[in-house]
Amino acid sequence: MSSENLKEIRGGIGETLTVGLGLIPLGLAFGLLMVQTGFAWWWTPIFSFVIYAGSMEFLAIGMVTAGIGPFSAAVAGFMVNFRHIFYGLTFPRHRIKSGAGRAYSTYALTDESYAIVSARPPGDISGTRVLTVQILCQALWVIPGIIGALVGQVLPDDLKGMDFALTALFVVLAWEAFKNNKDYSLPLFAVVLALVSGFVAPEQMLVIALTTYFLILLLRVRFPNLDKKLEIRTSHE
Template sequence: MSAETLKEIRGGVSETLAVGLGLIPLGLAFGLLMVQTGFAWWWTPIFSIVIYAGSMEYLAIGMVTAGIGPFSALVAGFMVNFRHIFYGLTFPRHTINSGTGRVYSTYALTDESYAIVSARPPGKISGTRVLTIQILCQALWVIPGIIGALVGQVLPDDLKGMDFALTALFVVLAWEAFKNNKDYSLPLFAVVLALVAGFVAPEQMLVIALTTYFVILLCRVRFPNLDKKLEIRTKHE
């Protein structure tokens, strides 16, 4: 291994730790929640390796335990992770020389790895550093998850509160997103759609609400003038 490669690996580790350390408590909570929900501990690494999509893994627990069908799970997974399509358009996979490395990079693309990589100027990052960042991000998610699952086996079965981890995660993500874009119409649409879908079709509430919300967002992007007209009208009222 060349000195340049080692330098890039160390640089990738250094850049990842600041963000990646935040994955540890989430991974621990995920492992605990898996065991507390009734799964064997070894299902935790299976979920984290096969799915490896953070919030979608939490969501998958509820889907599996509720017996949601594969089509509904597919649609929900697509909606939750749709943003990754746009991530892939600018993620520097072309800097990775190995075909196997590029395949892994596609699989391991997450919010955290994208945020770390995109913080560097375009063209100023090597394939070695990209892979180091992604591998370390996954390790900081999978390993704490296993530890949390093993610890969860010795905790009392009636321990309460871990099932709230998913709700807390989404509340934090929603609040952070709202702080970056204080558009009150977005959470309003989300709440109304969830209530309507829950009343009309409670068993398919998530899929219906997410699909409708996705269509609304597409319309807003496609017809930006409509947003401006609504904003002007609201101000006048």
């Protein structure tokens, strides 16, 4: 390995640790939740390698235990991770020389790796650094998940609170997103759609609510004048 590649690897590690360390508590919580839900500990790395989509992994636990069909699961997964389509348009995957490396980079594209790589000026990153960032991000998610699952095996079965981890995660993410864009119509739409979908089709509530919400967002982007009428903003931003 050349000195240039070693330099890029060290640089990628340094850039990743600042953001990537935040993955550790989430990974631990995911592993704990897996075993507390009734899965064997070794299902944790399987979920993390096969799905590897952060919040979607938490969501998958509930869908599997609820017996959600493959079509509904696929729709939910598409809605939750739809943003990755846009990530791929600007992610510097072309900087990676090998076909296997580019394939892994496509699979391992996450919010964290995209944020780290995109912080650098366009064209000012090597394929080695891109892969280093993505590999380390996945390691910081998978390894804590396994540790959390192993620890979860020795905890009492009646331990309360871990089943709230998914809800807490989405509450935090939603609050952070709202602070950046204080549009009260968005959470209002979400609450109304969840209530209506739960009343009309409780077994398909998640899929119906996500699909409808996604269509509303598309309409708001397509018709900006309608979007201005629907937005209810605070006077202080």
